[in-house]
Amino acid sequence: MASRSYGQYCGVTTAVELIGERWALLIVRDLLVGPRRYTDLKQGLPKIPTNILSTRLKELQEGGVVRRVALANCGLVYELTPYGRGLESIVLALGRWGFPQMGEPAPEDVVTGDSLTMALRTAFRPEVAASVPPADYEVHVGDVALRVQVDGAELRIAQLAPPAPPVGGRLPTGQPELVFAAGPGIRRVISGELTPAEAIDREVLAVVAGDPSLLERFADTFHIEATVDVAA
């Protein structure tokens, strides 16, 4: 198996050997949201072949990144080890780095609960959040629904649909202050390319319930600069 090796004694090389195979980092991304069953992962990564998923999970376990845990109530989940959780800041940084190059969504592109959760974590600005009142949103993108609670510099996200209450997840009680629905165009709100008002105007986004002015706060709290530096 020396053919898989890059032949260098270097930390970056080792890291890439551990999580650089196709699909591996996307599995890690989803596991950063919480422990997941094999089937959850398959659904969250609709285009992954099942043999690749099982191969990657094996490799990630051998690398000490992921572990397989039998649940008390007879189930089986994969979760990140503490070492694997060390990738969190890296995956968030990669999401921020990739954001400006996302372009327009391909017709086939989907938005999953886990990917949207991580995207919001990526875009979250704690300094801004700490300086505005707490807020409680329900965000719909495609058929994904998230409950997003901002309380000071803290962010909590729960998946409402589709369908299953996440393993070990506790659903928030009470009513969100703002419910809104969008498509992939929500990215242009996050980037500041569209103001919330413009987004509503162009039907990129629609308020279902609550005070639309809360959208401004949302856009302030979740933001990623998308201008790509072309010059020198």
Next chain:
Amino acid sequence: MASRSYGQYCGVTTAVELIGERWALLIVRDLLVGPRRYTDLKQGLPKIPTNILSTRLKELQEGGVVRRVALANCGLVYELTPYGRGLESIVLALGRWGFPQMGEPAPEDVVTGDSLTMALRTAFRPEVAASVPPADYEVHVGDVALRVQVDGAELRIAQLAPPAPPVGGRLPTGQPELVFAAGPGIRRVISGELTPAEAIDREVLAVVAGDPSLLERFADTFHIEATVDVAA
């Protein structure tokens, strides 16, 4: 080419599509040290097939990560765009993350000038460096030789050998205060597994010139924790 797509509209996915192919991030790692010619890259990545190198360079250019520049004195180099330079902190973090899992070097593993340069940047602790006197080292690992200058929180590294003065690089003048030579075992000094004294004892490292006590300062300035958290 939709077969290469992961089918998700997500920043992490986009990032992985840009720099997730085999060898791509190692090319970026080397370019983070400085602009490099095709041949430099090939030497710095001894095991990369040349067709893969040229394919990757094309893809990285299309992705806006790398650009190809004709030099004044008739040459051709690849360099990171400003957008590509945005990967610096990510690559450094990956190097730090991979460090604990490096294990023992395979017999075939090499250490290149660029990989060692990035490894030292990864291990550099500016807070520590700022609190000790400036230092000027010459580090040999295998047949790589680096001039490493620490001045307050600033770090400057130049490659002395092998062989070519790097493109646009200016060699430091004057004498280093300490010259030492090591093998891959230098990693165990960086991790703190061996003290400099122990490293000399076990012939992992040898002082060629200068005051051996400066090694302590080196080990303080360049350090990565290598203990992997196994518990919960």
Next chain:
DNA sequence: CCGGATCCGAATCGATACTG
């Protein structure tokens, strides 16, 4: 349904040779 294993054609990668 859950958690995979198996099979096979298509695409990529790796090694070497070759060229302007």
Next chain:
DNA sequence: CAGTATCGATTCGGATCCGG
């Protein structure tokens, strides 16, 4: 120096199948 061309070895993708 800066790549193309070629070709066998691997890996990936898509579909199917199987035991609990």
